[in-house]
Structure formats: structure tokens, C-alpha cells
Amino acid sequence: MVYGGRPSRGCRTCRTRRIKCDEGKPTCQQCAKSKRECGGYRSEFEIVHRDQTKSTVRRMRKALEGQSQTPKQPAATPTTSVFFVHEQSQLQTPAPSPQEQTELRSQQYQSPSPRPNLTIPIAQRASCFFASNFILVSSANTPHGFMEHLVPLLETTLPDSALSYAFNACAFAALGNRVSAENVDFAALSLKQHTNALVRTQVALGDPATANTDATLASVLLLSLYESITATKSTGLLAWRSHIDGAVDIVQARGGRMMCNTKTGAHLFNAVRHLLLSRTLSAGVSPPAGVDYWVDENDTTFISTCHRFVLKTSEMRVEVSRLLAGGRRGEQYDHDRVVEMSKRVQALDHEIAAWLAELPPAYRFRTVCWIEDDNTDSVTGAPHDKDEVFPGRIDVYPDYVTASAWNIARVTRMILGSIGIRITAWLFSPVDYRTTPEYSTWKAICAGNIAEIIASVPYHLGWHTKQRHILESNPQLSGFVCGEEVPLKALPAFLLIWSLVCLRTHDASSDEQRAWAEGRLRFIADSVGIRYAHALSELNLRFPSMMIREDGQMEVPDVLLNGKIEVPVALRPKIEPQTPDSVDSHMKIQRHDDWG
Secondary structure, X not given: OOOOOOOOOOXXXXXXXXXXXXXXXXXXXXXXXXXXXXXXXXOHHHHHOOOOOHHHHHHHHHHHHHHOOOOOOOOOOXXXXXXXXXXXXXXXXXXXXXXXXXXXXXXXXXXXXXXXXOOOOHHHHHHHHHHHHHOEOOOOOOOOOEOOOHHHXXXXXXXXXXXXXXXXXXXXXXXXXXXXXXXXXXXXXXXXXXXXXXXHHHHHHHOOOOOOOHHHXXXXXXXXXXXXXXXXXXXXXXXXXXXXXXXXXXXXXXXHHHHOOOXXXXXXXXXXXXXXXXXXXXXXXXXXXXXXXXXXXXXXXXXXXXXXXHHHHHHHHHHHHHXXXXXXXXXXXXXXXXXXXXXHHHHHHHHHHHHHHOOOHHHXXXXXXXXXXXXXXXXXXXXXOOOOOOOEEEEEOOOHHHHHHHHHHHHHHHHHHHHHHHHHHHHHOOOOHHHOHHHHHHHHHHHHHHHHHHHHHHHXXXXXXXXXXXXXXXXXXXXXXXXXXXXXXXXXXXXXXXXXXXXXXXXXXXXXXXXXXXXXXXXXXXXXXXXXXXXXXXXXXXXXXXXXHHOOOOOOOHHHHOOOOOOOOOOOOOOXXXXXXXXXXXXXXXXXXXXX
């Protein structure tokens, strides 16, 4: 047998994280200190009788033979095998035998060049990179996970399955967007894997036995993520939508309640529902099968409640667009329906604000510092588009998914504000809606939520991890399934994209805020490697002003000019947006000043 190095006797969690394990019994103290679930230890039989197949022996011989040749850095050979967390121990370079150590010393004295270490195969590097950037596992420290369903599915999937190809495609694409290699064409590798994934997924969907399985659904979700990682104008910016539509069809074919009977099925259902939020908000459509299908009315958990608000807002926006497009201002019936809709919009906004105010401390953010604006001249001074932080406060959150849920709620309130402004413009036409107290109220609500999204961006992009004084007072582990705790992770940046897009395109944002949000989107595309953000940074949209034009706000019906329809009276006096110092003070402002 070929010696493959000293086998690690550490627990599975420490071997996954690639740190030294204290091998404590019954559980590792390293896991206890970091509040992670200890994966347990391998049996003595498993440690001794490791993989010693012919392929393993051949790889080891080839590696050892390379040590006696010239010290030229070998080119990494791409492979297409699936590599995941439970194989992390195989990444370690084998320890040389005593004879090899003697040969190594003599060669080092003879050659001025340092001897290179064995390189890790590209497929393994890509898989570990993807897992350490996108797969967030829930634990006592991180109550909310993301893509958790991939962990059990990839451990049992076959190398030539649709899921394996889709995972490899995303892994190669994500790594290729972050690093460069002279001898490896990551784009070609990911494209080949993506092509195979599409073919295998199509075959799986055509087979009744595999069409609705967890693995097929997970493959479709990965294909949607691949489109976001690699999106360009030439390849199309909306390809991810078709994959989400396909995932929704699979969920409906299986039945949402039936899926949630298993842990993996529940994770998949929540993943589809999360992507459905972006689908409905970006396209202006209602959720298929209604809100109650996706969120049980008895489910009052943090994430589910937040998703319910978003889906209800999507339904309401479609209803308002249909009402304003077909309604006639001269008809009392249509006028009353629009007024009633205005009250419903206000009620939903107040419900969201009240819910956020009552959240327990475990879900609250904390303001850690305030950044002063060094740009004293707002006209000739340098723009903020390249700054990591925008002048104002900076907040930190319990975890990335919680931070994303807060921003989803804020974006929802901004959309409700846009709906309210559209209704105001329709009701008050031909009067300029921007002179009404209702407009001032909605604009203040939107401006306040924009300020809070801006305060959360540095946390999403890892700024806080580079500030020692913040880390000492707010110790936190990200909870990713493997890899090191580095500042810049892809998942939180991915979750931030739509919030930045909404901020950049909203009428209530200032020019400086828009420029800064555009710069952050470019940073996510260029530095984090999610290319879809670059295309979104170039969107030339403004809402709700562009929607108001489509609603026919400039139309002046004679019956309104003749005074036959009473113009609505202002609901509240004008208020100015305020930037709170804390969650508690902010919620008191929002609840008592917005609508009373």
C-alpha cells in the first residue's frame, strides 16, 4: 500500500473546518466554544481502512514521483468529480516518509529554488469555495440556514447526476469569477458542466420517477443560481426566472405541505419560496396559488412572517395596477374602490412596522458606529460611489439571513410606499401629487427605510469583520459549512442585491445614495463574482414616477374639474424622515408618526 499520510482522528466538524481538534470526549471543546454541533469521531476501523483502491494508489504514486523531478510548479488538472464536505481530509498533503525527508533535504541544498507543495485539484478547490461561500448551516449560533438541502443530497448523489453537474457548474463559475489561473479556463469548465446539467435535468424531468424528487428540484435551483453568477447582457438577464418557474411547478406537483414532512423537503420548500419573492417583486406578478399556499396562516416564525408580508404586497400591487389602469376618475364607484385600496395599503404598512417593533432581541440589529461625512462640499466634493460605507450609522445583525429578512421587510415597505404614492397621484390628479401631505408621509417612510438598508450594507459585505474593536464586542461566526472566516462571502452579497437595486431606482433616494448603491452593485459583480449585479447596476428605472405615467396621472377628466367628485382630504401633516439611533427608538417613530 502507498502511505497516504497520518489519518486525522479529529471530529468531523473540525476536519470540515480544517482546524486542529482537541479530540475531547464525548464532544470536541473546539465545537463547544464556537457553539457548533460536533459531528462526532470516526471509528477506528474507518480510520485504519481508508480508501486504498487502485485509483487512489495511482494518484499517490504519481504525486510522489513528481517530487523527484524538477521543481517546476505543476499545472492544476481540472477534474469533474464532485467533492464535498465529508471528503475534506483528503485535501491534506501526505506527510513524506523518513527516506523522502532525507532526499528532500539533499535536493534543497542542491537547488536554490524552493520545493513546491502538491496542488489541490481544481474541482476540489471549487467545491470547497462554493460551500464556504453559499451553504449556510443553521446552528445555535446561526438559527437560519441557506442551501442546507445540498449537504445531505450531495453526499448521496452520483457523479454523473444532474445535481452533481449543476453543483460543479456553480462551483467553477463562482471560483472563476474570484480568482484567475493561467492554465485553467474556468468559464469553459463551468459551461461544460452547465450544459451537462441542463441535459441531465431535462432527462430527469421527463421521467415520472425522478421529475419531482428532491435532487431534481435542487438541480433546478442551482441552475437558477448559475444564471445569476454568470449573467451578462449577451446571455440574457432574466434566464433565472424560467428556472424559478420550473421549481415552482415541481413544488406544486408534489404539494407544499407534503414536502415539509421531511427536513430536506422543508429546506427545499423554503428555498423555492425565498426565490419566489424576487420573482414576484421583479416581475410585478402575484404568487402562484396564492399567499396561503406558500405560508401557512398558523406559521408565525420570523422568516415565514416576513415572506407572508412580501407575497401579500405582491398581490396588492397587481390588484392596484389593474384598478388604476381600468378605473375611471369620473366614476364614483371606481373612486371609492381606490380610496378603499389606499386604506388597505396603509394598514399593511402599519402591520409590518408593528411586527418589526415587537421582534425579540435575538432578531434585532445593533448600531456599532457612526461614519462622519468627510465630503464637506456636496457640489465639488468626491462622490461616495467607491466608498465601503456611506456616511451615517452602521448596523450589525445576528446573522446574514436575519439581516436579509430585515431588508426584505424594508423593501416591502418601500414598495407599499410606491403603491401609496401612485394611488395619491391618481386620486389628486390633476393636482401635482408631490404637493400633498400623503406624498410627504410616504416619502418619509421610504427615506427612513432607505437609510436603514444603507446602514446594513457594510455588514453584508464584511466591513465589520475588518474592525477589531467591533469584533471584540460582537464576536460572531458566520456558520458556513466549511472554509475560513474571511470578510468577503458571496451569500450575504447575493442576498443584498435586490435591496440595493430597489434603493438605487426609488424616487426617495438621493443622488448620492443612488451613486453609492450603484458602486456597491459593481463591487458585488467585480469583487464578489456575482455578475448579475453588474447588469442591474445599469438599469435606467425610477419608481414610482415611471409607473405613475403609465397610470395616466396627467389625464384630467371633466367631471373632476367640475367638482362633481370630492378631492380626498389630507390624512396627516407632513413629516420629515428621521435616522434612529437604535431599533427601539426607530420603531416608536415609525409606529406613532407615520399613520397614527
